[in-house]
């Protein structure tokens with residue numbers, strides 16, 4: 001398959017214009033949007049959309065119970081799905097939670113979410129990746145700037161930009177407790193990165209990413225051109241962000257923890273192929289190839 005978005009293949013930085021629509025809803029779907037026209041326009045322009053208080057307080061309580069339950073269960077676990085912080089044994093992320101928890105399996109099939117995602121991606125979808133990111137008060141560490149699509153394309157073989165991340169805030173997101181920062185409009189540019197990732201790169205990159213991150217000049221250009229947005233909101237808010245939107249987050253030295261549940265939906269028309277790096281695919285718990293129940 002032709003590589004429309006080459007990255008980590010050259011020592012020269014390049015910026016490739018987006019070749020895919022942002023809103024994939026096709027004919028016949030125009031009148032079925034669960035979002036308002038203003039929300040659709042905002043997602044299309046910025047590459048993300050915040051839906052404040054999407055889940056009720058009760059739902060947040062249940063989800064929080066579940067994430068702490070999983071953290072407890074996996075405290076000593078050496079399962080690869082459990083990613084620890086670079087310099088401590090604290091849990092940073094747990095992957096494949098929609099497969100390891102019946103409860104999160106149900107959340108991933110929440111019809112309110114699916115209606116939105118089906119619209120944005122123009123039809124049926126499946127969960128390509130799910131994870132909980134824990135960022136406890138005082139010790140939670142940062143996630144360096146990146147486009148998820150760059151990694152998913154190069155390391156997982158995601159062909160086109162037709163996936164969306166749904167981030168459910170399970171604690172209040174303030175501007176100061178390490179919330180996600182995004183560059184509005186960055187989804188229109190593919191920042192081709194330099195340097196070839198070593199084998200089994202994910203074992204390191206999920207703790208601290210070194211390859212597949214933008215060079216400083218490109219990042220400076222994006223920030224100067226578009227600015228940096230920090231959507232905040234109470235627990236239960238949902239942030240939808242397009243797979244190529246540049247984002248990152250700071251560490252959390254405040255006393256207020258920041259936990260998020262992420263589900264990545266990919267269009268069934270955009271299933272993973274061989275990784276464009278030519279390396280072996282990453283494991284199933286990071287990028288689903290086999291088990292693909294279709295959600296619609």
Ligand code: 6CS
Nearest residue numbers: 143146148151206209286
């Ligand atoms: O490698 C990945 O797939 C992931 N890494 C980051 C930093 N964000 C998205 C995704 O979970």
Ligand code: FE
Nearest residue numbers: 146147148247
């Ligand atoms: Fe990310």
